Amino acid sequence: MSKLDLTRRQFMGVFGATAAIAGLAACGGNTASDTTAEGDEGSADAALVGSISCSGATSFQPLVEKAADAFMDANPEVSVAISAGGSGQGLSQVAEGSVQIGRSDVFAEEKLEADQLEGLVDNQVCIVGMGPIVNASVDVDDITTEQLKGIFLGQITDWSEVGGTAGAIQVIQREAGSGTRATFENAVLAGETAPDSFRPVAEVDSSGTVVEQVAATEGSISYVAFNYMENDGVKALSVDGIDPTQENVENGDFLIWAYEHMYTREDEDEATAPVTKAFIEFMLSEDFASTVVEEGFIPMGDMKVQKDAEGNVTAVA
Amino acid sequence: MANLMPKRRLENIGLGITGFCVALVALVVVTLIFMVAQQGLSTFFVDGMDPIAFFTGQNWIPEQERYGALPMIVGSFAVTLLSTLFALPVAIGSAIFVVEVAPGFGRRVFQPVIELLVGIPSVVYGVLGLYVINSLVKAIFGEAAPTGAGILSGSIVLAIMILPTITTLSMDALRAVPNQYREGSYALGCTRWQTTWHVVLKSATPSLMTAVILGMTRAFGETLAVQMVIGGVERSMPTGLLDPASTLTAALTAGLSNAVSGSEYYHALWTLGLLLLVMSLVFIMIIHLIGRKGAKANG
Numbered sequence: 001m002s003k004l005d006l007t008r009r010q011f012m013g014v015f016g017a018t019a020a021i022a023g024l025a026a027c028g029g030n031t032a033s034d035t036t037a038e039g040d041e042g043s044a045d046a047a048l049v050g051s052i053s054c055s056g057a058t059s060f061q062p063l064v065e066k067a068a069d070a071f072m073d074a075n076p077e078v079s080v081a082i083s084a085g086g087s088g089q090g091l092s093q094v095a096e097g098s099v100q101i102g103r104s105d106v107f108a109e110e111k112l113e114a115d116q117l118e119g120l121v122d123n124q125v126c127i128v129g130m131g132p133i134v135n136a137s138v139d140v141d142d143i144t145t146e147q148l149k150g151i152f153l154g155q156i157t158d159w160s161e162v163g164g165t166a167g168a169i170q171v172i173q174r175e176a177g178s179g180t181r182a183t184f185e186n187a188v189l190a191g192e193t194a195p196d197s198f199r200p201v202a203e204v205d206s207s208g209t210v211v212e213q214v215a216a217t218e219g220s221i222s223y224v225a226f227n228y229m230e231n232d233g234v235k236a237l238s239v240d241g242i243d244p245t246q247e248n249v250e251n252g253d254f255l256i257w258a259y260e261h262m263y264t265r266e267d268e269d270e271a272t273a274p275v276t277k278a279f280i281e282f283m284l285s286e287d288f289a290s291t292v293v294e295e296g297f298i299p300m301g302d303m304k305v306q307k308d309a310e311g312n313v314t315a316v317a
Numbered sequence: 318m319a320n321l322m323p324k325r326r327l328e329n330i331g332l333g334i335t336g337f338c339v340a341l342v343a344l345v346v347v348t349l350i351f352m353v354a355q356q357g358l359s360t361f362f363v364d365g366m367d368p369i370a371f372f373t374g375q376n377w378i379p380e381q382e383r384y385g386a387l388p389m390i391v392g393s394f395a396v397t398l399l400s401t402l403f404a405l406p407v408a409i410g411s412a413i414f415v416v417e418v419a420p421g422f423g424r425r426v427f428q429p430v431i432e433l434l435v436g437i438p439s440v441v442y443g444v445l446g447l448y449v450i451n452s453l454v455k456a457i458f459g460e461a462a463p464t465g466a467g468i469l470s471g472s473i474v475l476a477i478m479i480l481p482t483i484t485t486l487s488m489d490a491l492r493a494v495p496n497q498y499r500e501g502s503y504a505l506g507c508t509r510w511q512t513t514w515h516v517v518l519k520s521a522t523p524s525l526m527t528a529v530i531l532g533m534t535r536a537f538g539e540t541l542a543v544q545m546v547i548g549g550v551e552r553s554m555p556t557g558l559l560d561p562a563s564t565l566t567a568a569l570t571a572g573l574s575n576a577v578s579g580s581e582y583y584h585a586l587w588t589l590g591l592l593l594l595v596m597s598l599v600f601i602m603i604i605h606l607i608g609r610k611g612a613k614a615n616g
Contacts, residue, residue: 058574086574088583096578111577170463175549176379177575177582196376196553201464202561203549205571216452217464 050275051079056090056103057179059128059207059225060260063295064103064283070291071282078275087111087179094263095120100276102263105179107309119266124259125283127298129226130184131244131256133234135214138221140164142238145255148188151221154198159219172213172222173200180207183258184223186311223256227296246298252305252313259307260297350594357591359584360384366581371588377551377568379576384585386592388554392562395468395555396543397536400475401529404483408532409518409525412487417513423488434481443545446474451546454559462559466548469558474546475539479532486531490524491517523611527604534600538593540566565589 054064061084068080085093087104088111094102095116104111105128108120132148134140140163150156151169160166174181201217204210207224214220215233226244229236236244239254248254262283264276282288289299307313360366366384374385415423450473451465462469494517502512518525548561549571555562563571569589576583 084574088575088577088580089573092578111580113580116577116579168460168463172464175571175575176377176551177572179575182380193378193381196378199550199553199561201548201550202466203551203563203571205544205549213464219463 047077048075048275048278049077050272051081052100052272052275052279053081053083054101054103054262055083055085055093055099056101057087057105057260058084059105059179060103060126060295060297063126063260063292063297064262066291066295067279067283067288070288071279074282075275075278078279080275080279086177088177091263092116094265097265100264100268100272101279104261104263105258106182107259107261108263109309110182121264121266123262123264123280123284124300125262125280126260126292126300127249127257127303128183128260128296129244129246129249129254129257129298130180130223131226131229131239131254132221132223132237133211133214133229134237135218135220136233136235137218138164138167138235140237141235142241144240145188148239149190149192152185152189153192153194167219170217170220171200172210172217172220173203174207174210174223175203175205178205179258180223180225184256187256225296246293246302249298250302250304252315255313257298257307353587353591353594356584356587358588360581360588364581364584366585371585372592375554377563379572379582379585382581384581386565386589388551389563389565389568389589390592392468392471392547392551392555393537393564393566395558395562396471396475396547396564397533399468399472399558400479400536401483401533403472403476404480404532405529408480408483408528409487412484412491413513413518416488416491417509417517428485428488431481431484435485439478439539439542440545442474442478443542445477446470446542446546450474458559464548464561466546466561467559468547468555468562471543471547471562471564472558474542475536478539478542479536482535483528483532486528487525490521490528493524494521523607526607530600530604530607534597537596537600538566540564540570543567544570565593569593 054068061082065082068082072078072080087106090099090102091104091108091111092102093099095108095112108117108122112120132143138159140159143162147156147162151162151171152173154171156162157169158166159169174184201220202213204213207228210222210224211228211231211234214222215231226246229244238244239256242248242253244254244256249257262280264280268276284300286301289301292299304316305313306316360371361368371384371386372390373387374383375387376383376385377388411427415427450470453465454462454467454470454473455465458465498516498520499512502516507515543564544567547563547567549563549567550561551563551568569586572582572586576586
C-alpha cells in the first residue's frame with residue numbers, strides 16, 4: 001500500500017518524466033512528417049533534387065565516393081550520403097528500404113532469403129579482379145589453380161611442393177563472410193571446404209591489413225583485389241600462367257573476379273527514384289570509366305564475358 | 318504568498334528534470350537489454366539451434382552454418398585471465414611503492430602519468446601491439462608464431478591496457494586504509510614491509526579485488542586493440558598461447574558487417590553480444606558481493 005501512496009512531489013516527478021518523453025516522441029513525429037513534405041515538393045521541380053543514401057561494401061566505397069562528389073558537383077541540389085557497413089548490412093538495409101542503394105561485392109542471392117530478394121534490382125557498376133599475393137621473399141611466380149586450391153584447403157603446406165624453396169606456407173585469410181573471400185573461394189575452391197583442423201595463421205578484416213600482414217610474414221600467401229597488389233613487400237602471382245591484369249579479366253582468361261553491385265528497389269519512393277537512377281547511370285557512364293580504371297576497377301563496357309549468380313561464365317552476346 | 322509560488326514551481330521543475338533523467342536512463346537500459354536479448358535468443362527460439370551445441374561447439378564456420386562459440390569463449394577468458402596475471406603484480410607493486418614508500422613522488426609524478434595512460438584510446442594500444450608486441454613475439458618464437466598474432470600477444474597488449482586501471486584503483490584502495498592501522502602496527506615494532514604485508518594489504522583486500530575485477534571487465538570487453546593483435550581465427554579451437562585466436566568482441570565486430578539482418582548468422586552474433594552482456598553482469602555482481610563482504614568484515 002505504501003508503495004502506491006505517492007506524495008504530490010513524487011507524482012510531479014513521475015508526471016514530469018512522462019510528459020517529457022511524450023514531448024520528445026511528438027517532436028520525432030513532427031520532423032519525420034516535415035521531411036516527407038519537403039521531399040514531395042522537391043520531386044515536382046524539373047532539376048534533380050533530393051537526397052539519397054548508399055551503404056554497404058567497403059571494397060569499392062572510395063570509387064563510389066568519387067562518383068558521389070562528381071555527381072553532386074554536377075547537381076548542386078542533390079546529396080548522396082555514403083556510409084560503410086559491409087555487404088551484408090548494405091543488402092539488408094536496401095531490402096528493408098532504409099537506404100536507397102545497397103552496395104555489395106556478392107550477388108544478393110548468396111546472402112538474402114528469397115522473400116527479401118523480391119523487388120531488388122541488381123545494378124552491376126564495375127568489375128573487380130582479384131589474385132593471390134605472396135611475401136616478396138617467396139621464390140614462386142606462377143601457381144596453378146589446383147595448387148592454390150590445395151594450399152587454401154590445407155593439403156599443400158610447403159613451398160617446395162609448388163616449385164619453391166622449402167619453407168612453410170603461411171595462409172592468411174580474410175574473415176568469414178568477406179566478399180573478397182567469397183569471390184576467391186568460389187573461383188578457386190570449386191565448392192570444396194577446408195577441413196576443421198586447418199587453421200590459417202590469421203583472419204583479417206580488410207585488404208589493407210592483408211597486404212601489411214603478407215609483407216611482414218615470411219612464406220605467407222593471401223589474396224587481394226588488383227588495386228592492392230602494387231605494394232612493397234608483396235608479390236602478385238600469375239595463375240595458370242596468366243597475369244592478373246585488366247585485359248586478361250576482360251578476355252575471360254583470368255578467372256578470379258566479381259561484379260561490384262549497387263542494389264536498388266523497384267518500388268522506390270518517387271521523391272528519390274530519379275536521383276538514384278541518375279546516380280547509377282553516372283557510375284556507368286563513359287565519362288566516369290576513366291576514374292573506374294584509375295581506382296583499380298574494370299568498367300562494365302569492356303567485358304567480353306559475364307557471370308551469373310551461380311558463377312557460370314558465358315561470352316557477352 | 319506571491320513569493321511562495323515561484324519557489325514551488327522551481328521545485329516542481331527541478332523534480333521534473335531530474336525525474337526525466339532517471340526515466341531516460343532506465344529507458345535506455347531496459348531497451349538495450351530487451352533488444353540484445355530478443356535478437357540473441359532468436360538463435361535458439363527462432364532458428365532452433367541447441368544452446369548446448371552453441372556454447373560448447375568447437376567450430377565457428379558461418380559459411381557452413383556451423384556456430385560453435387567455444388573458440389571465442391575460450392579466447393576471451395584466456396586473454397582476460399592472462400592479462401590480469403601479467404598486470405596484477407606490477408600494478409599492486411607500484412601501488413605499494415607510491416602509497417607506502419614514496420607518497421610525495423606518487424602524488425606529484427606517478428599518478429598523473431598513470432592517469433594519462435587510462436585516457437589513451439584503445440586503437441593506439443592496438444597499433445602499438447601490432448608493430449611492437451607482435452614483432453617481438455615473432456622474433457622470440459620464430460616459426461612457432463609466424464605472424465606473432467595470437468593469445469599471448471593479445472594478453473600482453475591487454476595487460477598494458479588494464480595496468481593503469483588496476484594501478485589507480487589499487488592506489489585508492491591502499492590510501493583508504495586508516496593511518497591508525499599503520500601506526501598501531503609500527504607501535505608493536507613491525508617494520509614497514511611487515512606492516513604493508515600483514516596490515517595494509519590485508520585490510521585493503523576487498524577493494525583490491527574490486528580493482529582486479531574492474532580491470533578484468535575492461536579486458537573482457539576490449540575489442541579494437543585485441544582484434545588487431547590476436548589474429549582473428551575463429552573457425553576452430555586454439556591449441557596454444559602462440560596460436561591465433563579470436564574473442565567474443567572481435568568475432569562480433571568482424572562478423573556484423575557481413576551478416577544480413579535477420580539471418581541465422583546475424584542472430585548468432587547477437588547471441589555472442591548477449592553472452593558479453595551476461596558476463597559483464599556477472600562481473601558487476603561479483604564486485605557488489607565483494608563490497609558487501611568487505612563492509613561486513615570491516616564492521
